[in-house]
Amino acid sequence: MKQLIFLTLILFISACSSMKVSELDPDGRLPTNEVATTVKSQDINLDQHKTLLLVPDDEFIIGQLNKIGYFDELMTLEDLETKIIRQGLQDKVGSVTDRIGINKAYTHYKPFLWLRFDSRGKGNDYHGQFILTNPDDLEDYFITETHFDYVWSGVNDQNNWYPMFNALIDYIEKQSKTFNK
Secondary structure (H helix, E strand, C coil), rough: CCCHHHHHHHHHHHHHCCCCCCCCCCCCCCCCCCCCCCEEEEECCCHHCCEECCCCCCHHHHHHHHHHHHCCCCCHHHHHHHHHHHHHHHHHHCCCCCCHHHHHHHHHCCCEEEEEEEEEEEEEEEEEEEEEEEECCCCEEEEEEEEEECCCCCCCCHHHHHHHHHHHHHHHHHHHCCCCC
16 A cells, blocks of 8 residues: 555655756757657747747746847836836836737837747547747747647657757747857
8 A cells, every 4th residue: 555655655745746947058058858749840040030039937937038148138128018008108008918909019119029838628538739930920930739648758958849949949040040059
């Protein structure tokens, strides 16, 4: 009985994500043996879009993007709302909680890219996705995903988050002439 409880505890712990911000290795990648699937990778001049990235309000994602070090400024939706109010643009922009508001913020505040997390699937077949979107026309430039295996390998940094960040780093390297790892 003790062995069963211990095994169950180990499985539960391994299924949880530690969400630990990690240093990049000498090759500019995060430590993982897994590879994310790239769903879409559109060729663009990414350097024209590096001044501001709108990001989820998540310390882990922000911390890891800071370690990557490509974008000049990272901003959450709350930060964006504050900037819009301070510049007196709230009548032109309104709420930034939907795609129309994000588009208006792009138009009236300043251009930026939007990195968001989403999931797709049903039943036991879920995938987590990073999506890099241009708010000007809401075109997704880059989509990467990993399978969320809640049962066997777990959803964690090495199986899910680091592979998606590594795919984003690959995309930045391909689309930027100024990126230094």
